Amino acid sequence: MNEENVNTTLILGAGPAGMAAAMELHTAGTRVHVIEKDTQVGGLAKTLTFKEDVGVFRTDIGPHRFYSKNPYLYKFIENLLQEKWQKVPRLTRFFIGGTFYHYPIRLGDVLKKIGLWNACRILWDYLCERTRKYVHPRTVHSFEDYVVSTFGRTLAEFNMLNYTEKIWGIPCNQISIDWAVQRIGNLSVVATIKKMFIKRGGPKSLVDTFYYPSEGTGLIYEAIKEKLLTGNQQLSLESEPVTIEHVNGAVTQVTIRTPQGAKLIRPAYVVNSIPLTRCIQLFSPTPPEHVIRAAQSLRFRSQVYLFLTVNKPSITTDNWIYFPDKDIPFGRISEMRNFSSHMCPNGMTSLFVEFFCFKGDTIWNASKEELFEMSIDTFEKIHFFTRQDVLNIHLLKKEHVYPIYDLHYAKHVQTVLEWTDSFSNFYTIGRPGRFRYTNQDHSLEMGIHAAACILNKQKWQDTFGKEDEYLEQGHIPETTTNETSTPPQKDRGPVATSSGSGRRDSDR
Ligand SMILES: Cc1cc2nc3c(=O)[nH]c(=O)nc-3n(C[C@H](O)[C@H](O)[C@H](O)COP(=O)(O)OP(=O)(O)OC[C@H]3O[C@@H](n4cnc5c(N)ncnc54)[C@H](O)[C@@H]3O)c2cc1C
Known part of the structure; x- marks a missing residue:
């Protein structure tokens, strides 16, 4: 087995949380090694690219609207993207009983x-x-x-x-x-x-x-990847941890499965952002029985998605639309062209369709043709497009999307985190890593904070994503690249200040 025995921070998972930790540690001049099981970085916030005969289509995994009141985050991203970090006007609605309503509610x-x-x-x-x-x-x-x-x-x-x-x-x-x-x-x-x-x-x-990156939200994490690679840091894609060994409250070595074979790493620190439920299974010696039982009680809700490329210049003027009615099989659609015109070839558009499910159920197991047949009637009825307009159907699946907040989850999460947080050189962060429903901003903050804990020998402060204020009521901190991006094709008209709610709504 290949061995790596340097003063490295090993980062498990290359989503926003893991990549933010890597970026901060890299900027501070320390060594990092990022392990990611996917073929690309960005986690749930990655952007996928589809090269078709008519041109290149891009999509995020559902709509990714960045919002935060933390000026450090805007600077962090602006430094990575410069003029590719643009302000986008927002229009979102929901469709109930055959009628579209503005969202937030007016x-x-x-x-x-x-x-x-x-x-x-x-x-x-x-x-x-x-x-x-x-x-x-x-x-x-x-x-x-x-x-x-x-x-x-x-x-x-x-x-x-x-x-x-x-x-x-x-x-x-x-x-x-x-x-x-x-x-x-x-x-x-x-x-x-x-x-x-x-x-x-x-x-x-x-x-x-x-704010939105001109070529999809994943551009943020691709930009970090570039910085890491040009800085000679290590990033292992299609790789995953197999065991996390520990002695006396400290992680001593981690075995990684990579396409080139197994690798043993003796890191100075480990920052974990893979699902807490999976990470707990990797510890050797195994955690106490009550911790294992608590982790086994936690469940994630999954999603499958259809990405439809459409031979039409535009479908809607919305960024995304919710579909709460139970007789409609999907829950939300987004039109990526309305985030940035770089997401589609000229004269074409696309629709990203989200279905909620559990791994292994009927929706999870459905083929793309079956999911399309379940949905096309609705799209035709509301005059979005006809089946003849659809160029290609792409199917995607994600297992660990929503940490399920059932009536008992909080005490189970606390039990598991009390155990993982007791390690002197192990930090578990991010949405799947802390089993906490966070958006990009809080995952980035957790990564940045984990890096600060390592660099300054600080204690972990677990405050992220716990505030109960209305974040939408604040104002966006000004950055130097705050040009509003050109609205795509149609004139979308002025987007008035909503008189509606201020809840954090994007990822639900
Ligand atoms: C449909 C949808 C809409 C959203 N909308 C918004 C929005 O509008 N605004 C917003 O800010 N956020 C939004 N989000 C949330 C945002 O995507 C997440 O908050 C963010 O990606 C979480 O980052 P993370 O690093 O904590 O976790 P993740 O993104 O889940 O990253 C975890 C990483 O770990 C990797 N991994 C998992 N298991 C292993 C393993 N065994 N070995 C190695 N690697 C592993 C995964 O592949 C992934 O790359 C949305 C999410 C979804 C699904």
């Missing part, structure tokens, strides 16, 4: 479309819940309890419960309240109504625009 839009009777029902339910809070408060155990007691049942059923069940594949009364607190925060109906009457204009908020 109250005027909803009231106009749902009609007086439904509007009165929403108001009545909401007032009943408000009164109940003072007279006989509900006991709030689950996501369902939380949204019903906050918004009333009619509004909760309108656009929250259906979609949430579609994502998670379990009933909303089995989903942890943490999910509601993290995603909905202190959003209130009163605040939403107030915003309707506040004068529009002023600085752009995180609702109106977002």
